[in-house]
Amino acid sequence: MKPPPSFPAGRRELWAWCCYDFANSSFSTLIVTVAYSVYFIQVVAADLSSGNQAERLWFWGYAVSMLVVALVAPILGALADARAIKRQLLAGSTLLCVVCTALLFFVDKGDTGLGLVLFGLANIGFDLGFVFCSAFLVELVVPQEMGRLSGYGWGFGYAGGLLSLALAYPFIKGGFAESNLVSYRLSFTVTAAFFLLASIPTFLFLQERAQAQIRVPGLSLWRQVMAQLRETAGQLRRYRDLRRYFLAYLIYSDAINTVIVASAIFANKVLDFTPGDLIIYFLITQITAGLGSVGFGIFADRIGAARVITITLVMWIGLVVAAAAVQTQTQFYLIGLVAGAALGANQAVSRTLLGRFTPLGRQGEFFGFFSVAGKFAAIMGPIVYGEVTAWTGSQRWAVLSMVVFFAVGLAIFLGVDERRGIAAAQD
Numbered sequence: 001m002k003p004p005p006s007f008p009a010g011r012r013e014l015w016a017w018c019c020y021d022f023a024n025s026s027f028s029t030l031i032v033t034v035a036y037s038v039y040f041i042q043v044v045a046a047d048l049s050s051g052n053q054a055e056r057l058w059f060w061g062y063a064v065s066m067l068v069v070a071l072v073a074p075i076l077g078a079l080a081d082a083r084a085i086k087r088q089l090l091a092g093s094t095l096l097c098v099v100c101t102a103l104l105f106f107v108d109k110g111d112t113g114l115g116l117v118l119f120g121l122a123n124i125g126f127d128l129g130f131v132f133c134s135a136f137l138v139e140l141v142v143p144q145e146m147g148r149l150s151g152y153g154w155g156f157g158y159a160g161g162l163l164s165l166a167l168a169y170p171f172i173k174g175g176f177a178e179s180n181l182v183s184y185r186l187s188f189t190v191t192a193a194f195f196l197l198a199s200i201p202t203f204l205f206l207q208e209r210a211q212a213q214i215r216v217p218g219l220s221l222w223r224q225v226m227a228q229l230r231e232t233a234g235q236l237r238r239y240r241d242l243r244r245y246f247l248a249y250l251i252y253s254d255a256i257n258t259v260i261v262a263s264a265i266f267a268n269k270v271l272d273f274t275p276g277d278l279i280i281y282f283l284i285t286q287i288t289a290g291l292g293s294v295g296f297g298i299f300a301d302r303i304g305a306a307r308v309i310t311i312t313l314v315m316w317i318g319l320v321v322a323a324a325a326v327q328t329q330t331q332f333y334l335i336g337l338v339a340g341a342a343l344g345a346n347q348a349v350s351r352t353l354l355g356r357f358t359p360l361g362r363q364g365e366f367f368g369f370f371s372v373a374g375k376f377a378a379i380m381g382p383i384v385y386g387e388v389t390a391w392t393g394s395q396r397w398a399v400l401s402m403v404v405f406f407a408v409g410l411a412i413f414l415g416v417d418e419r420r421g422i423a424a425a426q427d
Contacts, residue, residue: 073127154297172187
């Protein structure tokens with residue numbers, strides 16, 4: 001494949017790329033974390049609340065959607081590289097997420113099957129969109145500036161989460177009173193509209209620089225994609241630090257994803273946070289997350305992404321232990337402030353390190369494999385959390401179980417050599 005033309009991109013295109021993080025944060029904030037997850041457990045699956053079965057069902061549903069993404073992302077990533085259609089696949093994934101999110105308005109009491117299916121499809125679209133958007137990172141800036149751009153993207157994303165929370169607050173503040181349920185469900189439609197409108201600049205200005213690969217005569221596109229995947233899997237043996245990073249990321253992001261999905265449920269069930277309290281809580285944490293992503297993204301360009309990731313993992317171990325022991329809402333607010341910064345920093349810099357380890361021309365495939373690591377990571381953590389909650393009857397033990405994931409992930413990650421990984425990608 002020929003190198004992309006006009007490299008790196010101009011400011012307008014960089015801004016357009018960051019706009020997608022701004023847009024999709026509305027889904028991750030309101031649907032995955034703050035509003036729909038709690039609505040599903042407290043309203044949709046209220047009849048299953050005894051024995052924490054509602055939580056178990058939610059976390060299993062989330063895990064299944066991640067399994068689907070893990071299975072299809074590498075194939076679609078290879079297809080994106082083979083046909084140079086990252087932009088089209090990004091648009092399709094976005095549309096899937098937006099439509100299914102809007103349809104959540106129709107999910108009412110007892111609609112557990114419909115509620116899980118629509119959420120699962122929306123979550124699949126959301127995560128695939130993240131894969132395709134992230135794959136553009138390698139084409140937009142030189143490796144030395146990836147940390148800064150990724151940090152700006154995540155920071156802008158948290159600003160989007162902040163704005164979407166503010167827009168949804170009037171609909172959610174009334175909580176789960178019968179008279180407010182229609183208004184509450186309207187927040188899901190608001191989320192979908194926000195995602196759609198805010199992503200328009202991305203599709204107007206983000207360019208597809210990659211060129212379609214030459215088709216092999218007598219070989220179908222499907223077989224060519226599968227052959228390319230096998231080749232990529234074989235080539236991973238050349239990238240020792242990338243392989244180790246994949247494994248570490250699989251484990252530590254498992255815990256991070258689980259904490260994100262569980263945080264609002266924990267605050268609501270354990271500390272009696274109302275929907276209005278949750279909005280305020282996440283408004284505050286979005287600010288520190290945005291500052292953490294931008295600040296640590298810039299810091300990663302100075303001291304190295306690997307060092308920054310190590311710092312954030314040590315922070316997460318301390319935060320999880322503190323969260324398991326928290327007794328008051330004030331304490332939880334304080335933990336959330338620090339957790340927001342650790343979350344933003346880790347997400348931004350993790351994407352940066354993959355970009356630095358990725359050979360030019362294979363970003364769709366490699367980000368697809370990165371997604372596999374992340375999505376398989378998002379399977380075990382939620383299942384463990386849901387099962388520990390169901391068996392012990394306490395979410396505190398479930399939170400504490402995440403320490404194991406963080407500690408093991410950190411131990412593996414300490415063997416990653418960033419300079420060696422970058423050199424291997426440039427050979």
